[in-house]
Amino acid sequence: MKTLAVSVYVISTLLGFYLASANLSKYTRLEGDNLLVRCNATESDDIEIYWQKNGTEHRPYRQNGTDLIVFNIKRAFSGQYICYALNTTFYPYYNETGANVTIDVITVDIEYPAEVDRFNIFPKVVHENESFTLECNFQGHPDPTWSIFNRDNNEGMMSANLPADVIMGPTKARCDHMGRWTCTGHNRLSHHKNATGEGMLTVFCSPRPQWAQIYLEEGEKGKPAKLEMNFTAYPRPHITWSREDGRPFHGQIDTWNDTTVLSWDNLNPVEVSDFGNYTLKMTNEYGTHIAHYQLKANGHPEMPTNVSISDVTYDSVTITWTSGFDMGSSQHFIVMKNFNGNSFSSLSQWIEDNSTTHGVNQTWTYTLTGLQSDTFYNISMVAQNNWFMSAFSRPPVTFWTQARPLMPNESSSFSLAVTVGASVGALVLIGSLALLLYVFKWRKMRMHYEKA
Structure with missing residues (x-):
């Protein structure tokens, strides 16, 4: 390498041509931009300077002069370019006469947004199990990210992170292949806007579910x-x-x-x-x-309605109400006691709904026992199934229980108490009268004695 550098320097000096040291540099341009690169050499009559693209020996791209100039550059110009100096003067004592000397080596990199150069489906109409082929030529620099999928059912066939000319198939057509097939993607220069190619594939086929179905709805x-x-x-x-x-x-x-x-x-x-x-x-x-479907009832049972009472005693009341739908889950009823509208407690055990109509418009009668006598009650009815409780029946029903009647044994004890009480009272009264009579007589005798 040192020998080559010295030889180039000697030739350049003898010919009066100054050659800068060869260097490697890179030029990045967007497609459509202009490119101007000047070779590190000075033109003279004895030296021919030109640029040639590397790797194009059969049809070489060549531009004469020290300046490599390209207007509205295309992506095909990407590659390596070499600036050559050719000695055109015959000097028999120089073995280098007529030989090229490399002055500069540069790399030109042309960037362009992602694009779909070609998209095709063939044939576009098939019967089920017949074959079709899908083609997509997706290009871009920097490398694009792209995918091929069915836009109607989101079935994907391929994705990649590089330019590619893809031919997929032949593929046996299925019913779910039918729809709008899309080849789409982007790269850094796409500004978040995908390049897209689309085509419609029609498949003659019998009806069927497109994807996973739900056949039970609540x-x-x-x-x-x-x-x-x-x-x-x-x-x-x-x-x-x-x-x-x-x-x-x-x-x-x-x-x-x-x-x-x-x-x-x-x-x-x-x-x-x-x-x-x-x-x-x-x-x-x-x-x-x-396809077979089921619409299944689920949720809160309906609130009992038309709640009324009758036959109020000191410890019981008869309640009548109309029940509603149990939402498909066996329900029971509960009598609830309300306290100031903020709290409640149950007054009854579960009253089971054994109807064959799931409680719809059934009339119920229940005698609630164990109440306290001479007491105010504020009650509502609720229905409860296996999962939820209904709202409280409206409006609440209020009533007073009767005073509790006396039992026979309680009546005898009461009579004896009254008799004893009367006797004692009579004795007290007689004693009091006797005492007053004695006092009265004693005073009278004393007055008589004092007068005497």
């Missing part, structure tokens, strides 16, 4: 609920919702290209009769799919 009377199916089919199937027991229902049916919904909303809430099993049937010329 609802509550008086509130919204829905049964939903996301399906794949082509052509679009005929949709039928029905009750498995044949009864009518008042839910609303809405169907789109890939979704059908049986729903109840706030204006048309769930009724007791809506709970049960449903069947969805989807049919086109390629087949039929049947």
Whole structure:
């Protein structure tokens, strides 16, 4: 290397041509920018200076002169460029005559945003189990991050972090392959905006669920609920919702290209009769799919209503009320005593609902015993199922128990006490009168004695 450097220096000096030391540098430009690089050499009549792109021996890119100038540069200009000096003067005593001398070596790096150069699906329409091919040529510098997926069902096929010309397939078409396939991604120059190529694949197939479905839904009377199916089919199937027991229902049916919904909303809430099993049937010329759903009741039982009382005694009261739906879970009733509206306690044991209608519009009568006599009561009824308790019945019912009557043995004791009390009173009264009479006579005798 030292010998080569000395030789270049000697030749340059003899020819009157100053050559700077060769160096390696890098020039980064955005596609569309301009590039100007000056070779570290001075032109003369005896020296020919030019730039040539490395690696292009068969069709070399060459630009004469000390300046490498490229306007509106393209990504194809990326690569290594060498500045050469060629001795064009014949000097028989110099072996270096006619040989190239490398002056500068530079690297040109052209950056450009991510882009989809080509996207294709072939064929675009297939029957199930027929083959299709997907192609995507995704380019970018710096290296892009990109992926290929089905936008309609989010099924992914591939992702990478480098430029690539991808051919995927042939792939046997499934029903869930149908939809809008997308090749999309970005790099640092994309400014958070993806480059995207898209194409629609149509697959003739029988109806079926598009992804995992929920066939058991829980609802509550008086509130919204829905049964939903996301399906794949082509052509679009005929949709039928029905009750498995044949009864009518008042839910609303809405169907789109890939979704059908049986729903109840706030204006048309769930009724007791809506709970049960449903069947969805989807049919086109390629087949039929049947799905079974259940709308299951869950939540708080309905509050007892029409609470009234009768036959109030000193220690009991008869209570009558109307029960509501137990929300599908066996319920029982409890008589609750209210204290100033802030606290309560139970007055009864569980009164089990053994009706066959889940408590709907059943009339109940219960005699509550063990009450205190001559006492004020403020009561409400509640229903409780396996999970929740209903609200307190409204309005609360108030009453006073009667005074407790005396028992026979209590009456005898009372009579004896009265008799004894009367006797003692009479004796006290007689004694008091006798004492007064004695005093009166004694005073009279004393007055008579004093007068004498």
